Amino acid sequence: MTLFCRCLAVLALIASVPPSFAAPTPVPPPPEPAARSWILIDEQSGRVITSHDADARVEPASLTKLMTAYAVFHAIEDGKLSLDTEVPISERAWRSEGSRTFLEVGTRATVETLLQGMIVQSGNDASIALAEAVAGTEPTFASIMNQYAVRLGMKNSHFLNSTGLPADGHLVTARDMALLARAIIDEFPDHYRWYSQREFTWNNITQGNRNGLLDQDPSVDGMKTGHTDAAGYCLVSSAHRDGMRLIAVVMGADSVKAREDASLALLNYGFSFFETRRLHPRGAELARPRVYLAEDGAAPVGLRQEFYATVPRGRADEIEVAVTTEPGLSAPLASTQPVGRVRATLDGRLVAVADLYPLAEVPEGGFVRRSWDTVMRWFD
Numbered sequence: 001m002t003l004f005c006r007c008l009a010v011l012a013l014i015a016s017v018p019p020s021f022a023a024p025t026p027v028p029p030p031p032e033p034a035a036r037s038w039i040l041i042d043e044q045s046g047r048v049i050t051s052h053d054a055d056a057r058v059e060p061a062s063l064t065k066l067m068t069a070y071a072v073f074h075a076i077e078d079g080k081l082s083l084d085t086e087v088p089i090s091e092r093a094w095r096s097e098g099s100r101t102f103l104e105v106g107t108r109a110t111v112e113t114l115l116q117g118m119i120v121q122s123g124n125d126a127s128i129a130l131a132e133a134v135a136g137t138e139p140t141f142a143s144i145m146n147q148y149a150v151r152l153g154m155k156n157s158h159f160l161n162s163t164g165l166p167a168d169g170h171l172v173t174a175r176d177m178a179l180l181a182r183a184i185i186d187e188f189p190d191h192y193r194w195y196s197q198r199e200f201t202w203n204n205i206t207q208g209n210r211n212g213l214l215d216q217d218p219s220v221d222g223m224k225t226g227h228t229d230a231a232g233y234c235l236v237s238s239a240h241r242d243g244m245r246l247i248a249v250v251m252g253a254d255s256v257k258a259r260e261d262a263s264l265a266l267l268n269y270g271f272s273f274f275e276t277r278r279l280h281p282r283g284a285e286l287a288r289p290r291v292y293l294a295e296d297g298a299a300p301v302g303l304r305q306e307f308y309a310t311v312p313r314g315r316a317d318e319i320e321v322a323v324t325t326e327p328g329l330s331a332p333l334a335s336t337q338p339v340g341r342v343r344a345t346l347d348g349r350l351v352a353v354a355d356l357y358p359l360a361e362v363p364e365g366g367f368v369r370r371s372w373d374t375v376m377r378w379f380d
Contacts, residue, residue: 024314027273033262036232036252039174040266042276043182043238043245045308045352049270054175057156058251061226062099062122063172063234064164066180067145068130069119073188074148075134076111083112085133092138093128098165101126102203113202115191120200121207122225124163131162138162152179166228174249181223181236181247195222195238212260213237220267223247225259233259239267246270277316279344279352280307283359286342289325291333291362299362301325301339309344309352320345325356333362 030040030050037053048054075081086108094105101123103109109117109126111133117126131141138161145159154176160167185192198215199208213220219239226234232252239246248266253259280286285300309319325340333339340356 024312025273027312030269031262031265033250033265034253034258035250035262037174038248038250038262038266039178040246040248040270041178041182042270042274042308042310043185043247044276044278044306045310046182047276047310047351048175049246049274049310050266051174054178054249055156055173056251057171057173059166059170059228059231060157060164060172060177060251061228061231061234062164063177063224063226063236064159064162064170065118065122065127066177066184066224066236067148067159068127068141068162069115069191070180070184070188071141071144071148072111072115072130072134073184073191076191077188081111081133083110083115085111087111087114087129087133089125089129090132093125093132096124096128096163096165098124098163100124101200101207102205103129104203109202116194116197116200117202119194119224120197120209121202122210124165127162149176149180152176152183154179164226164228164231166230174251177236177249177251178247181238181249184223185238185245185247192222195224196220211235211237212256213239213263216260217264217267227256235259235263237263237267239271241271244271244276273313274310275313275316276308276310277319278306278308279319279321280342282306285359286323286356287325287340289329289340292328292330293364294331294333294362295364299329299331299333300359301356302359303342303354304357305354307342307344307352307354309346311346311351315346318346319351323356331362331364333358335359335361 037056039051039054040049089103091105099122101117103125114126114130117123131138135141142159149157157172157176160170210225219241222238223236235250237248248263250259250262286302288298288300291299321344323342335358338355344352
């Protein structure tokens with residue numbers, strides 16, 4: 001009887017605990033780094049966790065080399081170059097100002113060597129050599145950079161060179177640089193490894209990676225630093241902890257330490273108070289809507305990419321997902337044609353959205369099917 005009474009007392013105590021006791025950890029205000037602008041996003045979902053003046057146009061300095069690398073990676077993917085391609089070092093590359101890989105004019109270096117020289121050492125000479133290898137001249141290469149910027153939705157950025165040396169009108173935003181960093185990580189995971197490389201030696205000269213966060217936090221594995229007098233100290237950083245990857249962009253800090261402290265504060269805030277949940281895998285059937293004129297009268301639709309949502313830590317189980325498809329769909333349908341949307345909400349607020357696509361091409365059916373559906377559409 002005594003044990004029974006004790007159990008009742010424990011149950012009564014549990015029942016008396018206010019609901020807030022088991023509530024998720026409160027989310028405090030984000031840090032406010034000492035910098036001109038900044039942004040923190042989740043790499044998988046793309047959600048902006050916090051930002052300040054993220055659309056202000058600023059000089060990028062050597063953060064420019066992220067776009068230079070992105071364009072070179074595409075040239076490799078397209079077969080125009082390979083990592084083993086030997087690139088001649090022009091006098092223009094050799095005479096470049098600022099940070100250098102110490103290439104010698106008239107010699108040759110492989111694309112892989114030049115990429116390491118640009119990414120690890122921030123070599124302007126390597127950047128120009130790569131630009132000339134892809135496009136013949138650096139101005140032509142800058143045009144390619146701008147075309148990729150448009151494709152990525154970098155609405156407020158414009159590039160005039162491959163190095164980030166000051167030029168009137170050579171401007172980016174923190175938000176655009178986050179988009180670019182995310183694209184590099186998503187599209188070129190094999191090449192991303194160079195952003196965590198600690199040092200590189202060329203011409204008997206060893207230079208270290210200028211991203212000091214690589215030594216301060218083992219979860220940080222990229223990406224790029226930048227500095228000029230006009231741009232201030234800039235840093236795009238990325239870190240991966242427990243299956244979650246964040247990207248922080250800090251523009252216009254006052255010192256190397258300030259940009260590193262600001263970046264680490266943003267990353268720690270994101271990892272401490274937010275989590276990212278995969279809600280649906282790519283290619284999974286999420287609906288089978290009616291499709292007029294299709295042979296089967298319907299078609300499976302799903303996602304062309306993984307569907308993630310980033311929410312305050314401890315609340316991922318509360319996410320609600322709803323799937324909607326366009327009314328009156330009719331064959332033929334291409335697999336690249338959006339036919340609906342999947343939305344994730346938390347407390348009635350949209351936290352993630354993605355388009356739905358046919359999981360395969362949907363051709364028209366035969367004469368009987370087309371005739372029948374033509375009649376049925378009159379009544380639907």
